[in-house]
Amino acid sequence: xxxxxxxxVRRGARLAAVGGLLYGxxxxxxxxxxxxxDTSRANGSxxxxxxxxxxxxxxxxxxxxxxxxxxxxDGRPVVAVTDTATAAEVxxxxxxxxxxxxxxxxxxxxxASLSSAPRVAGTAWAVDYTKNEVVVQGDSTVSTSxxxxxxxxxxxxxxxxxxxxxxxxxxxxxxGAQPIFSTGGRCSAGFNVTNGRSEFILTxxxxxxxxxxxxxxxxxxxxxxxxxxxxxxxSDFSLVQYDKGRQSTAGANxxxxxxxxGVRITGAADPxxxxxxxxxxSTSGLHDGKVTALNATVNYPxxxxxxxxxxxxxxxxxxxGGPMFxxxxxxxxxxxxxxxxxxxxxxFFQPVTKALTALGVQLAGQPQASASSxxxxxxxxxxxxxQGAAGAPGSAAPGAVEPVxxxxxxxxxxxxxxxxxxxxxxxxVVAGSLIALVATRYIRTEQDRKAYRRQYSQSWG
Numbered sequence: 001x002x003x004x005x006x007x008x009v010r011r012g013a014r015l016a017a018v019g020g021l022l023y024g025x026x027x028x029x030x031x032x033x034x035x036x037x038d039t040s041r042a043n044g045s046x047x048x049x050x051x052x053x054x055x056x057x058x059x060x061x062x063x064x065x066x067x068x069x070x071x072x073x074d075g076r077p078v079v080a081v082t083d084t085a086t087a088a089e090v091x092x093x094x095x096x097x098x099x100x101x102x103x104x105x106x107x108x109x110x111x112a113s114l115s116s117a118p119r120v121a122g123t124a125w126a127v128d129y130t131k132n133e134v135v136v137q138g139d140s141t142v143s144t145s146x147x148x149x150x151x152x153x154x155x156x157x158x159x160x161x162x163x164x165x166x167x168x169x170x171x172x173x174x175x176g177a178q179p180i181f182s183t184g185g186r187c188s189a190g191f192n193v194t195n196g197r198s199e200f201i202l203t204x205x206x207x208x209x210x211x212x213x214x215x216x217x218x219x220x221x222x223x224x225x226x227x228x229x230x231x232x233x234x235s236d237f238s239l240v241q242y243d244k245g246r247q248s249t250a251g252a253n254x255x256x257x258x259x260x261x262g263v264r265i266t267g268a269a270d271p272x273x274x275x276x277x278x279x280x281x282s283t284s285g286l287h288d289g290k291v292t293a294l295n296a297t298v299n300y301p302x303x304x305x306x307x308x309x310x311x312x313x314x315x316x317x318x319x320x321g322g323p324m325f326x327x328x329x330x331x332x333x334x335x336x337x338x339x340x341x342x343x344x345x346x347x348f349f350q351p352v353t354k355a356l357t358a359l360g361v362q363l364a365g366q367p368q369a370s371a372s373s374x375x376x377x378x379x380x381x382x383x384x385x386x387q388g389a390a391g392a393p394g395s396a397a398p399g400a401v402e403p404v405x406x407x408x409x410x411x412x413x414x415x416x417x418x419x420x421x422x423x424x425x426x427x428x429v430v431a432g433s434l435i436a437l438v439a440t441r442y443i444r445t446e447q448d449r450k451a452y453r454r455q456y457s458q459s460w461g
Contacts, residue, residue, distance in 0.1 A: 047396050048327065050077040051272035053095055061086055063104035068129030070273035072096065080129055100132035102160050110134045110157045111297065117153055120146045121301050124170055124348075126293035126310050129273050133160045135293075137346075139169045139338055141301075168338035168345060170298055172206040172236075172320055188282040188322030190333035191265060192253045192364035193239070193356065199364055201225065201240040202355060203321030204333055205232030206302060214240055229359060233303025236335040237355035253365040255323050255398075257286050263398045265323075268330040268352045268363055270294075271309055276396040277326045279311075279349075281319025281334060284341040286398070289313030298348050300336055308348040314341035324349045326396050330363060 054069030054077035067080035077095040081087045087097035107127045111134060114125055122141040127134055136154060138147050147165075154161040187207035193200050201214075201224075212227040223243055230238035254262035257280065271277060271291045278288045289312035296310040309332050313324070324332040332349030339345015356362055 047071060047075060047275060048269070048329070050075055051275060053077045053093070054079055054272065055270075057090055057093055057095055058104075061089065063108070065103065067100050067102060067104045067107060067132055068127065068273070069095075070129050071275055073274075078130075080132060102132050102158075106158075106160070107132075107134055110161055111295075113157050114150075114153070114161075115297060115304075115306075117150070119299055119304060120150060121299050122170055123150065124296060124298040124310075124346075126296035128293060133162050135162050135164055137164050137166045137170075139166055141169050166338060166346070170300060170336060170338050170346075172204070172300055172302065172336040186282070186318045187320045188280070188318065188334065189240075190321050190323045191255075191330050191352065193359070193361040194364045195361045199242050200228075200361060201242070202333060202352070202359075202361070203238055203240060204335055204350065205230045205236045205238040206300075206335070207238060207321050210238075212240075231355075231358065233300065233305050235307065235354070235358070236305050236350040237333060237359070239359055239361070253363055255280050255325060257398060263325065263328055265325060265330050265363060265365070266328045267366065268356060270351060270353050271324075271326070271331045275326060277311060277313060277324050277331060278398045279313045279315065279319070279322060279324045279334060279347070281315060281322035283316045283318035284314065287314050287341060288398075289347075292346075296348055298336065305335060305348075305350075307351065307354060308335055309351055311347050311349065312344070313347050314339060314345055315347040316340045325398065327398070 050071050051069075054071070057077075057079050058066045058069050061079075061081070065082055065086045067082065069077055069079045072078050079090045079095050079097055080100045081090055081097050082100060082103050084099065087099055090097035104127075111125060111127065114134070114136065120138075120142060122139040123136065125134055125136040134157075136150065138150070147163075151163050154163055187203055190202045190204070193202045208227055208230070210227050210230050214224045214226070215222055225240045225242045227238050228241045232238070253265040255265060256262045271294070273291050273294060275291045276288060277291055278286060280286050291309060291311050293310035295306070296308040297304065297306045298308060309324070311324070315322075315334055315337055319334050320336070322334045323330065324334065330352045332351050333355070335348045335350050337345055337347035
């Protein structure tokens with residue numbers, strides 16, 4: 001843990017360009033994706049079309065006849081089916097069919113049995129559509145006796161439940177000693193959202209309870225906003241309301257990817273298994289990977305979170321709340337996982353669409369819903385189904401790249417966060433937290449604050 005923290009401190013010292021709360025994503029130290037060409041954008045759109053084709057077939061055919069869908073390496077949609085008659089329907093619709101033993105009803109019944117058993121911190125499970133099985137993972141913190149008990153439970157469910165030990169520990173990706181800046185510790189911002197009247201930052205729920213104050217500087221003197229709603233555990237999302245209800249550049253929703261560039265977010269959607277995705281965070285920058293499962297359940301030390309997206313994208317402490325996206329479409333915010341960006345690991349994300357619906361907000365910069373009805377998440381741009389097999393999912397790019405700039409004469413949050421003078425020693429965060437405690441009546445007492453920070457600082461090793 002000491003060596004890992006030193007590595008994070010070194011990275012923090014290199015922060016010279018942070019696209020922070022205002023722009024959704026955060027500083028990129030080593031971008032793993034080049035600027036997308038027009039061809040890569042077309043391929044990404046066809047990947048979305050393939051995903052839509054598969055999900056529509058699953059919805060139409062039902063959970064008793066299907067067992068999920070995914071995107072194959074050649075970019076075509078694949079639907080798992082339970083009989084040859086359903087396979088023929090899938091092929092007629094232009095997708096590929098794979099006949100499997102267990103329906104989605106069987107798989108969901110298995111996960112329900114796992115969820116009803118006594119909770120074991122350090123475990124996670126998700127359905128692997130491609131192998132028609134439920135994979136149960138146990139990290140290094142799970143005792144031999146607990147693992148044995150869960151293995152017996154899995155054996156009783158059926159041979160399609162596979163037990164798998166994993167290295168490291170499943171933890172939320174929060175670090176309490178480095179910027180950016182709140183009493184709960186350091187997190188990354190996700191996306192800008194709005195309810196049509198006020199504007200907010202969507203980030204992870206475990207970053208801090210309702211009432212947490214966020215700052216644009218590590219002295220705690222430039223207040224950005226306050227967490228007004230949080231959902232954790234169970235889900236993992238929260239809303240930080242901007243001071244005065246508005247961000248400095250209204251409607252901006254650009255995720256920084258380094259080099260003075262960013263990706264404009266144009267909509268929100270649910271990802272598909274096999275899809276290439278990108279994540280930006282304040283600790284490790286921009287990284288990419290693949291969606292491996294949906295509706296995953298993770299038993300963090302702090303509590304159980306369900307309905308998560310499982311990916312191969314790496315993440316590290318401080319990346320919590322950062323945005324996951326592909327082809328300019330918002331997909332999720334970083335929740336937690338194991339490993340790091342040196343050795344790799346598994347990372348879980350809160351789906352954006354579920355958070356938007358639950359909170360009654362939508363992405364900033366999108367067409368606004370009627371004020372008389374709750375705002376909904378913006379759908380991804382539609383693409384004709386005929387394009388569904390045009391490009392492999394690995395060709396997807398982050399999205400349309402454009403310079404990250406600021407407008408107006410007022411000092412924006414981005415200008416504050418990109419100022420190298422604002423990247424100071426982690427100990428200043430503690431001082432900023434103390435200032436926050438004195439400055440606002442809404443922050444919990446000093447004793448509660450210390451307990452809260454200690455809880456999270458001990459959850460990653």
